[in-house]
Amino acid sequence: MRKEKLYKRSGLEKSFEAVFNTYQWDEVLDSIYTKTAIDVERAINNAHRDLEDFKALISPAAQDYLEVMAAASKAITKERFGNTMQMYVPMYLSNECQNICTYCGFSLTNKIPRRTLTDEEILKEIYFLKKKGYDHILLVTGEANQKVGVEYLKNAIRLAKKHFSNVSIEVQPLLQNEYELLIEEGLYAVLVYQETYHRETYKQHHPKGKKSNFNYRLETSDRLGQANIHKIGLGALFGLEDWRCDAFFTALHLKYLQQTYWKTTYSISFPRLRPFSGGVDPKVEMTDKHLAQTIFAFRMLDKEVELSLSTRENEVFRNNIVNLGVTSISAESKTNPGGYTVEKQSLEQFEISDERSTETIVKMLKNNGLEPVWKDWEKFK
Amino acid sequence: MKDILQIADKKFSSRLFTGTGKFSSNQLMSEAILASESELVTVALKRIDLEQKSDDMIKALQQPTISLLPNTSGVRNAKEAIFAAELAREALQTHWLKLEVHPDPKYLLPDPIETLKAAEELVKKGFVVMPYIHADPVLCKRLEEVGVACVMPLGAPIGTNKGLRTHDFLEIIIEQSTVPVVVDAGIGSPSHAAYAMELGADAVLVNTAIAVSNNPVEMAKAFKLGVEAGRMAYQAKLAKVTTHAEASSPLTRFLN
Numbered sequence: 001m002r003k004e005k006l007y008k009r010s011g012l013e014k015s016f017e018a019v020f021n022t023y024q025w026d027e028v029l030d031s032i033y034t035k036t037a038i039d040v041e042r043a044i045n046n047a048h049r050d051l052e053d054f055k056a057l058i059s060p061a062a063q064d065y066l067e068v069m070a071a072a073s074k075a076i077t078k079e080r081f082g083n084t085m086q087m088y089v090p091m092y093l094s095n096e097c098q099n100i101c102t103y104c105g106f107s108l109t110n111k112i113p114r115r116t117l118t119d120e121e122i123l124k125e126i127y128f129l130k131k132k133g134y135d136h137i138l139l140v141t142g143e144a145n146q147k148v149g150v151e152y153l154k155n156a157i158r159l160a161k162k163h164f165s166n167v168s169i170e171v172q173p174l175l176q177n178e179y180e181l182l183i184e185e186g187l188y189a190v191l192v193y194q195e196t197y198h199r200e201t202y203k204q205h206h207p208k209g210k211k212s213n214f215n216y217r218l219e220t221s222d223r224l225g226q227a228n229i230h231k232i233g234l235g236a237l238f239g240l241e242d243w244r245c246d247a248f249f250t251a252l253h254l255k256y257l258q259q260t261y262w263k264t265t266y267s268i269s270f271p272r273l274r275p276f277s278g279g280v281d282p283k284v285e286m287t288d289k290h291l292a293q294t295i296f297a298f299r300m301l302d303k304e305v306e307l308s309l310s311t312r313e314n315e316v317f318r319n320n321i322v323n324l325g326v327t328s329i330s331a332e333s334k335t336n337p338g339g340y341t342v343e344k345q346s347l348e349q350f351e352i353s354d355e356r357s358t359e360t361i362v363k364m365l366k367n368n369g370l371e372p373v374w375k376d377w378e379k380f381k
Numbered sequence: 382m383k384d385i386l387q388i389a390d391k392k393f394s395s396r397l398f399t400g401t402g403k404f405s406s407n408q409l410m411s412e413a414i415l416a417s418e419s420e421l422v423t424v425a426l427k428r429i430d431l432e433q434k435s436d437d438m439i440k441a442l443q444q445p446t447i448s449l450l451p452n453t454s455g456v457r458n459a460k461e462a463i464f465a466a467e468l469a470r471e472a473l474q475t476h477w478l479k480l481e482v483h484p485d486p487k488y489l490l491p492d493p494i495e496t497l498k499a500a501e502e503l504v505k506k507g508f509v510v511m512p513y514i515h516a517d518p519v520l521c522k523r524l525e526e527v528g529v530a531c532v533m534p535l536g537a538p539i540g541t542n543k544g545l546r547t548h549d550f551l552e553i554i555i556e557q558s559t560v561p562v563v564v565d566a567g568i569g570s571p572s573h574a575a576y577a578m579e580l581g582a583d584a585v586l587v588n589t590a591i592a593v594s595n596n597p598v599e600m601a602k603a604f605k606l607g608v609e610a611g612r613m614a615y616q617a618k619l620a621k622v623t624t625h626a627e628a629s630s631p632l633t634r635f636l637n
Contacts, residue, residue, distance in 0.1 A: 080540060082403020082593050135430070165427075258487065263457060265486035304487050369405045378427040378468070380453075380461035 097142030099209030225261030239282030400588025542569025571607025578611025
């Protein structure tokens, strides 16, 4: 499949949905679960791994090969990224949301105080994070087009770019011309996770709001590619469905996008649903071992893709995985609007597991022989 | 007579140029570069904090023997490259520039069309332009015509440590070039560097192979020696490679 042009699978050019529709979830699932040790070994030894190899690497059969996979992932990462770790920090601007997402703290029907940061509050948060050393920032909102529409985002980017070299967003999916507007303003990357690539399960967890439209979300990265964005971040909320299958579709999405929008760079994130966290329980639990396996598999599939890990993961896991494939991490994150300085006590979108300070994380990275990189971007226009 | 390399108005005793990426600390980077005895060190403009007066990386490179060579890594076309060049000149007070235009973030392969366009413009603006390019002999001549200070053809895709995969084209470039030829990218071991010098390259640029080695300082020294050995061999003129032993004039003995 390496040589196959994914966008040509359907006869339609430049549409991931068309490519996606040529796959059946159950067939993919079956194909992953029937991979054998021989398939895994072939995948490990293949110099040019393809999506079939990726299936083998995320399969149950690969669980006995974690040590070899870790070594491979570590070596590939070191070759491409050297001994460095990109640092970023999220900044929540608003918890207003018109969607119902069964797993999310900001879901429409949750009775929580809603807040959207004013310019003054945004600046207060910016100064705080800037002092910590951050230079790459991720602005996050819920989906509320009246209160946090394109104009609001444009203004927030304008405020942030004066202080940060690199500004990314994780907000509601937008139209191509809206992205173009924000890119013109200085936007670097957009993170948009499909949550799950299983249509029915997606519907079940997103019953109301604009987000309930599976296809519109699925095609977001095509709109971004056409807008010529610098970076697109992909991911699934692992656990909503069988995480192995969702990991495969995320990889398929990545390969399609790389072939179609070759000037754009990509990142993968690994949010996962945990059991007993008070919200929805995972349908198929992704354990620490599974998460590590998935990270190794992505790195072995793709040398260049940025792999990002948030503070959702615990200390021990993060201390060890930073040398094994991950290339960008956050620290000390708050997932509520104004969480750093303005309104520290408000409800967070999800629970943070690694609460260590930025200074402590930097020390941990240095102990691992890694140089934290704060700035790796400049707007050349 | 001392073997001196001249590029534009600068003279170099060392023919090993180095880079600053991928090191596990600024301290180690600075130690390795000093050990390499490199006098020209490239640094990505996008990594430098232009507002902070004393950027940590730049501080670690402030040595009397080292000249900085800002590069335009991260730009996607000529227009952005020219903007970046002016930013670099302002920030680092140097008109030397490693011109890199790679719109493809995967293999970081240089765009020949945009590079030529930017080079022409930047030479007019007074920059000493050192373009990173494919090992394309015709492109090298075109760049020469617009006035670049040297050419920097790649040996293999950047960061791959694969060595001189473009060997045949590098030989043509070295034969034809009237400006110094610096082999950049892909050099993974001191023997690769030595080989480039034996072919007649004027210098090499090495980063990844030093930065990600288990002992960057020792590796930097090894590269220094490799480059020196290769250069010395080139100057001493290598003996011809033959596949058979040559008898002494068996065909023309009767003429004696």
